[in-house]
Amino acid sequence: MYLDVSARLPAEEIRRRLPSMHHQFKELADVDITAEPMEVGPTCHYVMGGVEVDPDTAASKVPGLYAAGEVAGGMHGSNRLGGNSLSDLLVFGRRAGLHAALYSAALAEHPLLDEEQISAAAAEALTPFEGSGAEGPVENPYTLHQELQQSMNDLVGIIRREGEMEEALKRLAELRERAERAVVEGHRQFNPGWHLALDLRNMLLVSECVARAALERTESRGGHTREDHPAMDHDWRRVNLVCSLAEKPAPDAQIGVHHQANPPIRADLLALFGLDELKKYLTEAELAAPTVPGPRSAGAADADGADTDSAAAGGAAADGAATNTQTGADQ
Numbered sequence: 001m002y003l004d005v006s007a008r009l010p011a012e013e014i015r016r017r018l019p020s021m022h023h024q025f026k027e028l029a030d031v032d033i034t035a036e037p038m039e040v041g042p043t044c045h046y047v048m049g050g051v052e053v054d055p056d057t058a059a060s061k062v063p064g065l066y067a068a069g070e071v072a073g074g075m076h077g078s079n080r081l082g083g084n085s086l087s088d089l090l091v092f093g094r095r096a097g098l099h100a101a102l103y104s105a106a107l108a109e110h111p112l113l114d115e116e117q118i119s120a121a122a123a124e125a126l127t128p129f130e131g132s133g134a135e136g137p138v139e140n141p142y143t144l145h146q147e148l149q150q151s152m153n154d155l156v157g158i159i160r161r162e163g164e165m166e167e168a169l170k171r172l173a174e175l176r177e178r179a180e181r182a183v184v185e186g187h188r189q190f191n192p193g194w195h196l197a198l199d200l201r202n203m204l205l206v207s208e209c210v211a212r213a214a215l216e217r218t219e220s221r222g223g224h225t226r227e228d229h230p231a232m233d234h235d236w237r238r239v240n241l242v243c244s245l246a247e248k249p250a251p252d253a254q255i256g257v258h259h260q261a262n263p264p265i266r267a268d269l270l271a272l273f274g275l276d277e278l279k280k281y282l283t284e285a286e287l288a289a290p291t292v293p294g295p296r297s298a299g300a301a302d303a304d305g306a307d308t309d310s311a312a313a314g315g316a317a318a319d320g321a322a323t324n325t326q327t328g329a330d331q
Helices: 011-017 019-029 084-106 115-130 141-155 162-179 192-216 284-288 308-322
Strands: 239-250 253-261
Touching (some): 115 192, 141 162, 141 192, 162 192, 192 239
């Protein structure tokens, strides 16, 4: 697909408003976007799933672990509104820092580190320098990373299908087995290959979360689009999908997915939306239900002078945290 900004704006205006884009296309692709179209394509931009946290304190279910921003799940529901990431960080970053400090200050005594666990973690981190001893040829972490990216892009991408996601899970199991044989060269000082070898384990776990949760959710909602289930299902609105390490991990299944009840949308939050906006998030049956309050008319202003655009943005963000269905790794 091609995007042609040269047909809409003068060259000087493009250079003034899009200086980095103009420079990158010219230097990396020898394309002058002031005079010709540029080739564009969809890519992963933001992960809506993440660590399950309490919305008021940003505390996770791991004592002492607090999370905010893109690493935390649930804030944006199934589809983040443009520009909301910064406000997310400001609001929930403060909450996470404040409550982490309060938690630490309230401890009667600070926990001691387990030296055996530290030694085991250090030994595991150094394994890529010597190899794990697993049978089979040694693997290059960069090759594994590239294959992982390609598999997730091709099989768990923008338009998702049951058969392709099942194939993705098979490939992830194969990549996990190969990742155990990843070997790197060089020293510990600034060794990107070593860092990638360590990151691969978590990349594979997160990829499995995404694939399993997306396969489980038999509907389309927000950024999660199933070609074989193209419509929203109001029953799925009541469900959050939570991923965790399987109780009995198997070579082809490290992750378990369970359903968690989702609270109903609060009436005061629904009232912030115009009808056209609600149609993006509610099914026809839900819109017709007597429990759905009448939305505000477009362009109405709050008594305090705030316009509906800012109210709707805040309401949508809160709605995503409390009611939408992507906590875990649907995205």
